[in-house]
Amino acid sequence: MTVQDIFNLSVSLTLAILCLAFFVTIFRIVRGPTLPDRILGLDMLVAIAIGFIAVLGIKTGYTLYVDVAIALGLVGFLATVAFARFVLSRGKTEDDILTEARMAASQARHEAKAARKAEQRSAAPANPAPKGGDQ
Known part of the structure; x- marks a missing residue:
């Protein structure tokens, strides 16, 4: 196996991995x-495109691809x-709304618990009979 064969194999393998990353990112x-997930996905697509451009620049030896990759990065x-x-x-993002909803539900549970305790206290007799009988 010559150096040229190893080079061509590594370029092909790199392009295949970049294609796989591209499709996973599209998904x-x-x-x-x-x-925010979609925004990060678009940012990842830019990084994958820079990878494609870099690999094609290395494969062809055309140095203008480096300038294109830098411009695309910026x-x-x-x-x-x-x-x-x-x-x-x-x-607010969706995460903020979910956090607020969880906090409101937790607060409602605490208020309901406090109301049940207050109700139990008011239902108890005011002066319970002494234990042990009359002396």
């Missing part, structure tokens, strides 16, 4: 339950920051 974007970073600011400007 996460489509299925992802929350908007644009991807700015897009992620813009999406993050959008999520923050929207206000």
